[in-house]
Amino acid sequence: MNKTYFKATIREISSSWGKFISIILIILLGSLLYVGIRSIGPDLNESGNQYFSQQKLSDLKVVSTMGLTDTDLSKIKTSQSVKSADAIHMTTLKKNRDQVVSVYGYQKAAKLDKLKVVSGHLPRQGNQIVLDNIAKADGYKLGETYKLPNNSHLKRQSYKIVGFVNSPQFISSIDRGTTNVGSGTINYFAYASDSVFKQDTYSMVAVQFKNAAHYAAGTDQYQRYIDQQSDQLKNSLKGRSAKRLAEVQKPQLAKINKQLKQVDAQQTQLTAAAAAGQSAQLTTQQAKLTQAKQKLTKARDQVQNLAKPTYTYADRQSNPGYQDYFDESHSIAAIAVIFPGFFLFIAILITFSTISRMVEKNRREIGLMRALGYNKMEISLKYVIYALLAGLLGAIIGSVAGMFTLPRFVFSLLANNNINDFVGVVPWSYMGQTIVAGLVATLASALIVLVINLREVPTNLMQAKAPKAGKRILIERITPLWNHLNFNQKVSYRNLFRYKGRMILTIVGIAGCTGLILSGFGIQDSVNDLIPDQYEQIQHFQGVATLNKASQQIHSTKISSQKSAVMKSVTVRAAGSNSNDTATLIAPKTGKNFTKFVSLKSASTNKQLHLSNSGVIISEKLATDMNAKVGSHITLNSDEKQVNVKVTGITKNYAGHWLYATKAYYQKVMPVKFAATSVLFKTNQVKKHQRTNLSRTLLKQDGVLNVSFPRYSVASLGSGGLGSVVLIMIVMSGALALVVLYNLTNINISERLRELSTIKVLGFYDREVTAYVARENVIFTIAGIIVGWGIGVFLHRFIMIKAQTGSILFPLVIHYPGFLWSALITLVFSIIIGVITHFQLKNIRMLDALSSSE
Template sequence: MNSTYFKATIREITYSWGKFISIVLIILLGSLLYVGIRATGPDLDNSADRYFAQQNLGNLNVTSTLGLTKKDLNLVKSDDNVQTAEASHMVTIKKSQNQVVQVYSYSKAAKLNKLKVVSGHLPTMNNQIVLDSKAKSDGYRLGQTYTLPKTDGLKSKSFKIVGFVNSPLFVSSTDRGTTNVGSGEVDYFAYTPEQAFDQKAFATIAVRFDNTADLTAGTSAYNQRVNHDQEQLESKLKARPTQRRTELTGTALSKINRQLAKLQKQAKQLQAVPAQYQSATTKAAAKKLTAGITELQEARKELQQTPRAIYMYNDRTANVGYQDYFDESKSIAAIAVIFPGFFLFIAVLITFTTISRMIEKNRREIGLMRALGYTKGFISMKYVIYSVLAGVLGSIAGGILGTMTLPKFIFSMLSNNNLTQYHGVIPWAFIVEAVIAGLVATLGSAAVVLIINLREKPTELMRERAPKAGKRILMERIKPLWNRMNFNQKVSYRNLFRYKTRMIMTIVGIAGCTGLMLAGFGIRDSVNDLIPDQFNQVQHYQGIVTLSDANKQIDDKNIKSQKSAMVQSITVSPTKGTKRNATVTMVAPKSSADFEQYVSLKNSKTNQNEKLTNSGVIITEKLATDMNAKKGTILSTKLGNKLFKVRVAAVTKNYAGHYMYLTSKYFNKVSSTKYSANSRLLKLKSVSTGDRQQTSRNLLKQSGVLNVTYPRYAGSALGTVGLSSVVLIFIALSAALGLVVLYNLTNVNISERMRELSTIKVLGFYDNEVTAYVARENVVLTLAGIVFGWFIGLVLHHFIMIKAQTGAILFPLTVHYPGYIWSAVLTACFSLAVGVITHYKLKNINMLDSLSSQE
């Protein structure tokens, strides 16, 4: 009998393949997106961690404004938590008018920060050099002679290019950091053997701790461990800033003091000679001695004013592109909780409805078996097996597909970094969550309905439930509208409101899918609007010219207007709290007059215009969020090797990049570096590619012009590629879910109303009229679902974009009208396609079987 009942279960599936497959597909789509997107963040983190482990990236870099010595290196190595510490040299060189290169020392014995060879090989001789793989775009090739200007710190200026490499110190494939040399931005890096350097001091000490190997890079646990180790190392080197100044000035001061004492002794001896006995030669010697004494005193004073060395400790977040990569990973992980979660919720909701109505339809069979003496557990087995099969098949298949496809696809789209090897992990926790959700949808709904039905008496179960009585609806009270409707329209509207649960579930199902699609289109719009909004609403200048002389005048017929300003890349960090650093563009106009024509400084909260004052700086909104800053907050800034602190006067709206705006007077007030308007902000008459390039050529021919850039047209590498790839997945899967949901709901609707539809066919309705009878209700429900779905989509979009903000990006919360149109059109098309399928199903209704007595 058990075998017979099991066959009946299989027959239930085979007789309604469409219903079973639709349930499996809904669960599959929900699980696919949920597991796939949620696994993406951990997979991105794991891929990065594997890469950093392979290249043995250091946990910390120690630098000093007065350089580092072997004494520093030995002290670092003596720290209990330090596994490895290696010192290296580095020089920053302006190679040409448009190129700044940082040359690092390379040692074959080095264990940390290993280079990854892209082509060629690593240097083996002192006259060999390897270049950043990014330098290939500048025309450099293997075997070429690489010439540098004569530079302090390097023994030679001519090298042979033997390879192109990537460095784990530079995760970004485009950005190489900032400097106070040339244009302020490093174009690429290079490595040559340490024997090619003649520097007495080291530029940096790379540190690897021995207690971080078991922690994944980028996680809070890893960051906390490094912070703790860093604090211990700082205390170890606490005395070094003063000692380092003494090391540099002590010998020189002793020498000056000896020379000064000697000259002063000679001066006293001359002064002891009476004036009448002093010859012209003696007087000249006395004058020379006085000048020498003055010169030595000034030299001594200058040495005594040498500041204490500032020791800086930069963790991996200071590596160019490192934080942006993990920010993007975290934004995808944040979206993974919202979008796929809502997606899965819709799938669970619709599946719950389908399963519960299937059991409700089989009331007569359940009642008959109860009357024959079968236990409640035995009767339930059929529906338990059906539900478990659908839930497990859908969730496991979706989980496996999601794990195998989405994370790898999104990783492949992250083309703005040097991580090329994908290393995924099996997301068992997310797969289990998807299976649980699938079973809640299928087995949970079956259990709820079975518990309710099995409480009833067999005689009650073997009878059909009495249909709901018709009621007057609100529309009937609107006489002008109701009286203009024909009979079929009135029947349709009464049916809609008669079965409120069915109506609400259908609207919610359609609205959920429409909302998911609109949110997807909205994400696309926000990503695409990022650059236009930044340069239309915030920054109104098109170009920046970097000058060697602040007083240099430039001119070109395509320049509409220009503004003198100091434009420098600086590093900003909070004075307390998180140790996170941010690379910020500092803009200090020579004059604040008409600055609003170049940059709109609108308060991020009040949207009112802010003015530059001499009492503080204005920072951009995302920078304020990252630094946990507000009006009155003190921030630490680093310009080259100079450190100073600034007070936040206001926060301004901004979409792309971190910026800090201040007056020239406030800069001179807080910084030891003298203000210099080294740049010009340009507004151009024509911004076409040809005119921009011609303007650049003309300006670069003028003496004193170091560089010409057009920020708007160089802003394609803003960490949004991964997010853009997610958008396509969202839209495609939301559309697929929409189609399956509509088919499922319509299928359930028809199966529930088989007797009603058979009745109207018996009454003489043609096939087209029967289809219209059902389709009219579907049209109303679809339209209501679309409108409600727009509201859901807007809320979902805003929530997602706020969570998706990464690095220096603050997305505009915009959804353009094509998104509304396409989400509505796709939903309508799916509804139409389902309507066509429904038409053929209705044509094949057997009126006699449907109207036969159920008693």
């Protein structure tokens, strides 16, 4: 009996391969996208975490404006929170007109920030050097002589290139940071033996904290732990600023005082000689000694008035490309929460309907089996096997395919970072969820219909269900319109509303697929518009120049306007909270024409905001993170002091955390004097070579320390992983639309086989029969597209709000081509299915379909 039922199951599958495969494909596509997309974020995180762990990336770097000494290194190493620390020599040089290079000291015994060799080998002798891998683009090759300009930091200027490397300090494949040397942008780094450095102090100390490896890189848990350990380290170095100043001042003052004593002694001798009338030249010598004494006195005053050195603590987020990598990963993970879930929901909905209708179709067979004495369990076995096969095959194949394909594909497109080794994590939970979903869609639907049917007596089951009674529809009551319709049109409209369940299912299926496609295009639009909207709608300045003197002007015919301002980085903390964000504070010297440089518009009303002497205006995402509202107070940590400021406005903003204040309010609350050492400037020199030339021109001017172009230093999120995920979602949604349309059309034909056979017998041509069915499908498709647009808009908004990570706030926009393409893709697939349907209808065996059901 079991063998017979097994054969019956095989026969059921073989007689309807299209339906069986379509069920598997729907579950497979849903599982593939769900597991694949949801795995991307964790896999990217793990790949980054493994890379940083292998290369021993430091958790923190300590830097001082007066350099670091062995005393600083000792205090850092003995801090309770520190596991290991490496002192690093480094100097940044202008190699030639077009290149700025940061040269680091290489120590074979160093435990942190280990270099990864791309080609060649690491330095083994003092005359050897390795270059950043991106330096290959400038034509450097292994074995060549590499020359640096004369400088006071290195013992030699000529080296042999022995290798090209990547450093875990630079995750970005293009960004190497900024400097006050040359064009202001570091082109690449180099490592030479530590023995060639002549520096008396260290440029920085790399730190690794105890137990930091217990937390995965890029996670909130890791960052909170690092913040806690950083606070302990700061306590260990508390007081070092004053002592370091004394260490610098003491030898210099001793030297100057000794020279002053010598000058005083010489003056005393000259005075005695002059009193004795020994020489007429004594007056000239005494004038020279007076000038020397004035210079020494001035030098002593300068040394005595030296500012205390500032100790800064830069965690991994300050490494070029580090935060961009994890922000992109987090954005993908946020999108993966809803999109694949909705995709899988549509797949389950269609599969549930397909399986339940298949069982319902076999009512007569079930009744016959019961009449022959088979029990309910035996009868159910056939459908359970069918459903299990379809559900498990679809879910397992889809899950495995998704796990092995999509994350690797996205990782391969991340060309803007130096992490080359993909590390995948087996997503057991996601795979389990898809298998459960697949079984719910197949097995559960089969069991529900079986339970309902097996309650009926065999005689009722063996009788065909009476067709649903026809009813007059609303359009039929409009007599003039109804009379103008031909017979086929009247039948089509009656059928539309006669089978409301089928109509709703078809519209929902098409609408779901259209909505998925539209939301994919919308995500792409939001990502692509992020940077342009930020720097065209919000911040209108193209560049920022950092100056040595406050309120200094820059000069160039290429600059159309400029605004002096304070522009500094501050740490923002919400009242009564340990969470904090890094933000940029801008305080213009005058508020006049500030709107030409920054548009401050209310995030809620879009009305113009104005700077106030009673508080600060903050960006929208910062307000969200700090849970701040107009009238709230937040804490700023700047220049090693904390100040409380009032929020007077929340402005629309897309990229970065920003605060804006007037000069008066800045002077009122900040611990340091207002010094407008930054200049925001507007220019039409935005092409790469134009920006480079303008930077060179400005940096030649006295007092200009750095020039940057913020818009062009921001990485585009859509260029790598996120863009590829959107492409995958659009393609997969299209594929789902194709399979869903095919499946729904098959259901439609199988349920109406007798009806379609009847009209063929009545003399309808094949094209007329196809039009008879296609007319309904066209109406369903158009209705589904319209409903799908609404679903897509909602889905896009929900996804983009979830995808807001770090300081990013995506513009909620879908451009009209997205609506057109989503409709066009759905229509094209509908036409393809229409062609397939035409050939299916041609091959209907009318006599079999019309044979007696008794």
